[in-house]
Amino acid sequence: GGVPVISEIPTKQKIVFLTFDDGAEKDPKFVTMMRELKIPFTMFLTDAAIRADYGYFKPLRQFGDGVQNHTLTHPNLRTLGASAQKQEICGQQTKLKAEYGNTPRLLRPPYGNWNEDTRAAAASCGLEAIVLWRESMQITNMQYQRGDKKLHPGDIILAHFRGPSELKGTTMTExxxxLLRHIQEQGFTVARLEDYL
Ligand SMILES: [Zn+2]
Structure with a gap:
């Protein structure tokens, strides 16, 4: 009785889904950019990364279905027992509900690491799915899991709230x-993940 684990959504449409993780970088220009572009994305937030400024993420909630769960302290869940995993996941459900008003539906396990205890904990914390990814965005390049190095319909893409100190001087908006150029070049558009689950 655990939640399903997904890395893509079955579809024939040329759409992909954007996800941004953690929450360390809080660049106001990113908020402006996404407002102007009106591109949907899903945020998976870790309390340890966002607690200095919960308010930054409030205007970004509208781009997805509120905020989603990326644990309290970003541990490798595989190294934790069942009850410690539950604390990390349920604890973040409670925090996010208190700060942002929505109860998260989705869990992204830190580093993409999970086991059967994670699936069970997620279910008992009220989550619907564990969401992994097919591509991850670096600074200028996309890292593909598949050998053909191409986007496929329904792929979920991982990016992070990272700033110049982690991106070798590149800003989060750059x-x-x-990232958006890689998507457009391959003829894809961005859809809202929560609408397809
Ligand atoms: Zn993370």
């Missing part, structure tokens, strides 16, 4: 512009 990284996001690079």
């Amino acid at each position: 990284m996001t512009a690079n």
Whole structure:
């Protein structure tokens, strides 16, 4: 009785889904950029990364279905027992509900690491799915899991709230512009993940 684990959505449409993780970088220009572009994305937030400024993420909630769960402290869940995993996941459900008003539906396990205890904990914390990814955005390049190095319909893409100190001087908006260019070049558009689950 655990939640399903997904890395893509079955579809024939040329759409992909954007996800941004953690929450360390809080660049106001990113909020402006996404407002102007009106591109949907899903945020998976870790309390340890966002607690200095919960308010930054409030205007970004509208781009997805509220905020989603990326644990309290970003541990490798595989190294934790069942009850410790439950604390990390349910604890973040409670925090996010208190700060942002919505109860998260989706869990992204830190580093993409999970086991059967994670699936069971997620279910008992009220989550619907564990969401992994098919591509991850670096600074200018996309890292593909598949050998053909191409986007496929329904792929979920991982990016992070990262700033110049982690991106070798590149800002989060520049990284996001690079990411959107990779998507557009391959003829894909971005859809809202929560609408397809
Ligand atoms: Zn993370």
